[in-house]
Amino acid sequence: MNSPLLSARGVTKRFGSRLACCNVSFDLWPGEVLGVVGESGSGKTTLLNCLAGRLAPEAGSVAYETASAGTVDVHCLSEARRRLLARTEWGFVNQDAREGLRMGVSAGANIGERLMAIGARHYGNIRQTASDWLDRVEIEADRLDDRPTTYSGGMRQRLQIARNLVSEPRLVFMDEPTGGLDVSVQARILDLLRGLVDRFHLSAVLVTHDLGVARLLTHRLMVMQGGVVVEEGLTDQVLDDPQHAYTQMLVASILPV
Amino acid sequence: MLRVSGLQKSFVMHARGTVGDDLALPVLKHVGLDVRPGECLALVGPSGAGKSTLLRSLYGNYRPQAGSIQVRHRDDWVELVDAEPRVILDVRRHTMGFVSQFLRVIPRVGAVDVVAEPMVRLGADLTEALRKAEFLLGLLGIPERLWALPPATFSGGEQQRVNIARSLIADYPILLLDEPTASLDQANRDGVIDLIRQRREAGTAIVGIFHDVAAREAIATRLHNVALPTSQTGVAA
Numbered sequence: 001m002n003s004p005l006l007s008a009r010g011v012t013k014r015f016g017s018r019l020a021c022c023n024v025s026f027d028l029w030p031g032e033v034l035g036v037v038g039e040s041g042s043g044k045t046t047l048l049n050c051l052a053g054r055l056a057p058e059a060g061s062v063a064y065e066t067a068s069a070g071t072v073d074v075h076c077l078s079e080a081r082r083r084l085l086a087r088t089e090w091g092f093v094n095q096d097a098r099e100g101l102r103m104g105v106s107a108g109a110n111i112g113e114r115l116m117a118i119g120a121r122h123y124g125n126i127r128q129t130a131s132d133w134l135d136r137v138e139i140e141a142d143r144l145d146d147r148p149t150t151y152s153g154g155m156r157q158r159l160q161i162a163r164n165l166v167s168e169p170r171l172v173f174m175d176e177p178t179g180g181l182d183v184s185v186q187a188r189i190l191d192l193l194r195g196l197v198d199r200f201h202l203s204a205v206l207v208t209h210d211l212g213v214a215r216l217l218t219h220r221l222m223v224m225q226g227g228v229v230v231e232e233g234l235t236d237q238v239l240d241d242p243q244h245a246y247t248q249m250l251v252a253s254i255l256p257v
Numbered sequence: 258m259l260r261v262s263g264l265q266k267s268f269v270m271h272a273r274g275t276v277g278d279d280l281a282l283p284v285l286k287h288v289g290l291d292v293r294p295g296e297c298l299a300l301v302g303p304s305g306a307g308k309s310t311l312l313r314s315l316y317g318n319y320r321p322q323a324g325s326i327q328v329r330h331r332d333d334w335v336e337l338v339d340a341e342p343r344v345i346l347d348v349r350r351h352t353m354g355f356v357s358q359f360l361r362v363i364p365r366v367g368a369v370d371v372v373a374e375p376m377v378r379l380g381a382d383l384t385e386a387l388r389k390a391e392f393l394l395g396l397l398g399i400p401e402r403l404w405a406l407p408p409a410t411f412s413g414g415e416q417q418r419v420n421i422a423r424s425l426i427a428d429y430p431i432l433l434l435d436e437p438t439a440s441l442d443q444a445n446r447d448g449v450i451d452l453i454r455q456r457r458e459a460g461t462a463i464v465g466i467f468h469d470v471a472a473r474e475a476i477a478t479r480l481h482n483v484a485l486p487t488s489q490t491g492v493a494a
Contacts, residue, residue, distance in 0.1 A: 029343050187364035194363070198378065216363065220342045234317065234342045241319040245271030 003065055005030050005171055005203050010060035011050050013043075020046040022227040023060070028171075033197055033204045035218030035235060037211060037250070043227035044207040045175055051205060052092055052173045053082045067170060087117040091164030095176035097156035100163070101148045107134065107159055108144040114167045133162040137192060154185035158192065165196055172204040178213055190216055211254055215239055223247045258431050258462035259315070260334075264288040264324030266307075266314055284310045285321065290464075290481055294430070297453075297463035299477035306483045308466045312433050315464060316355045317345040328352060328431065350378060354429035358436045360416040362409045368419050369394065369404040375427040386426070393422040396452065398445050413440045421449055425456065432456065434465035438472045450475045 004027035011024045021043040028034050036044045049055040051062055053074045062074040067089055074082065086092065094100040101110050111130040112120075120126050131141050137158035139151075148156050157177065164172060177193065178186040194217060196202060208214055214221055214235060221238040223231040223246065231244040242248045267283040284307040292298050300308040313319040315326060317337050326337040330352045337345060349355075354375075363371060372390035377383055394404055397418040403411065408419045417440055424432065437453065438446045446469070453476050457463055467473035 032343065191363075191365040194366075215361075219346055233320065234345055236318050237320055240313070241268075243269070243320070248271055 003071075004028055005065050006051065006205070007063040008051060008060065009063075011047065011057045011062065012059040013046050013050055013055060013057045015046075019043075019227045021050065021057075021224070024222075024229055025060075026222065026229075026232070028203055028205065030170075030203055031201050032220060033202070033206060033218045035214040035221045036205065036207045036224060037209065037214050037221055038224035039209060039250070042224040044209075044224055046227075047224070048173055048175055048205060048207045052090065053077070053086070054092075064171070087114065088167065089170050091167075091169040091172040093157075093160055093164055093172065093174040093177045095179045097148070097153070097160040100160040101156060103147065103149050106145045106147055107139070107151070110148065110159060110163045111166050114163055118167050129166060133166050134159075137162045138188070154181055154188065157181060157185075157189055161189070161192065161196075165200070165202075168200060170203060172202055174204060174206045176208055177206070178208075178210070186213075193217055211239060211250065223250065258294055258329045259290075259292040259464070260325070260327040261291070261315070262289045262325050264311070264314065264321050264326065264338075266310055266319060266321040285314065288324070288483075292431075292462045292464055294460045294462050295457060296479060297457050297465060297477045298479050298481050299473050300464065300466050300483050301473075301480050302483035303485060306485045308483045309435060311483060312355075312435055312464065312466060316353065316433055317349070318355075350375075352429055353431040353433065354424040354427060355433045356421055356424040356435060356437045358417065358439050360408060360420040360423075362407065362416075364407065364409070366407055367405045368399065368408045368411070371408060371419060372422040372426055375423060379427055389426055390422065393426060394419070397422055397448055414442065414445060417441060418445060418449070421452070425452060428461075430461060432461055432463045432465075434463060434467070436466055436468060438467065438469045446472065 006028040009025050012022050013020045024047055026034070036047060038044050046055065050057045056075055063071050064074050065071050092100065108127060108130045111133055112126045115126050115129060131144055134141055134144060139155055139158060148159055151159060178189050181189065190213065197204065197217065206218055218235045221232060221235045222229045223238060223244065225246045231238060231242065231247045238247060239251055242251050264285050265287065266285040267281050270280045288311060290298060300311060302308055310319060314321050321338055324338060327334045328337055328348055330348050335344060335348060337348065369387060369390045372393060373386040376386040376389065391404060399415060399418055408416050411419065421437060438449055441449060450472055457476065465476065467476065
């Protein structure tokens with residue numbers, strides 16, 4: 001708890017004349033899960049991509065405290081260093097699992113690839129770890145050699161999570177990890193993520209438009225509207241005692257079950 | 258364990274569309290209190306006076322506009338008003354438990370795991386935490402056949418007792434109780450009262466709201482009056 005894992009300062013990104021995210025600053029501390037909520041087009045995903053080095057912001061900086069090489073500015077690294085970081089210390093869970101998986105190779109290879117990126121070489125060990133992770137995300141072991149094309153949407157998402165977490169990343173970026181899945185599948189993935197966050201003491205930035213998902217998985221929230229962070233705080237503070245008009249409107253728009 | 262002074266809280270409801278049409282509801286004005294180990298302060302006052310708002314502010318769930326809430330945390334005094342989220346989270350993890358009237362159900366997680374979670378988060382051994390969770394559930398009269406099931410389908414009283422077990426498992430030095438005995442029958446109510454009184458006698462500092470007079474008399478050592486604010490509504494700029 002001595003220094004933040006990720007520090008964003010004044011992150012700003014425009015698409016043409018449209019401001020997608022404006023002057024966003026925050027610190028993410030080890031073990032924290034930060035949720036970014038807001039309606040479609042509020043700039044959540046753009047912010048996430050800027051944080052993860054997938055998009056270059058026009059202004060501002062993103063500093064990351066690496067495991068062994070001190071603090072680096074994500075956007076000043078060489079492409080090769082950034083890719084290495086993304087493969088070894090980070091995870092990125094896409095909303096669409098097809099973007100985060102290699103659809104042409106087996107589930108086992110999808111998981112094994114991450115392990116090889118961090119130096120695993122022994123085939124038997126890699127296969128065993130891949131099989132353990134399939135079990136952890138509740139996919140039957142006999143699907144290890146099947147390609148993700150043969151998987152259902154929920155299974156693909158769980159495989160994507162396994163692929164990202166097998167290397168025990170220190171920081172995971174998640175973009176609507178339960179978007180587009182039906183509620184029972186969603187509950188299963190939320191339960192899985194909750195357990196993994198607790199067990200591995202994960203730090204994460206989670207983008208979602210679903211306040212229920214945010215309540216369940218995040219410690220802190222940032223509420224975005226039109227590219228600007230209009231409110232932030234502890235998740236239960238923001239949801240139970242919303243201060244900003246936009247947050248009050250969002251919270252009041254939740255359908256009771 | 259807990260020192261509150263000059264606490265102020267009002268809710269500002271932003272009217273949709275029209276600017277300058279916001280409604281401000283002052284609830285807490287200059288609230289001060291002090292709770293020592295082994296004391297139980299019962300908040301009393303008419304409905305709408307702000308008892309729950311005060312309790313939630315103490316837990317860091319509501320954000321007061323002014324004042325101070327100091328908590329004895331890890332041998333130090335920590336200020337909760339305008340504290341960083343990670344400070345409040347650490348206080349909740351180690352020092353302060355909250356029993357609300359309603360259990361926030363987590364999909365697919367069994368009752369015994371719901372109860373064990375706070376203890377596991379404190380680094381306890383899983384088997385030991387589960388054993389203590391089962392012990393508490395048993396003590397609170399939850400039938401053993403329900404322990405592994407997610408509490409979503411439990412009755413109101415059963416959910417509340419799961420909630421109480423979850424809040425008591427970690428032995429927090431400070432407990433905040435919002436109607437811990439509401440929706441419980443006589444036998445279960447007595448069980449809950451006994452458990453809470455044992456905690457108080459062991460030195461836990463408690464602040465609670467008890468509409469049930471018998472529960473209040475059994476647990477509380479002092480009363481604290483929460484008065485209705487003088488102006489109920491007003492128009493903010």
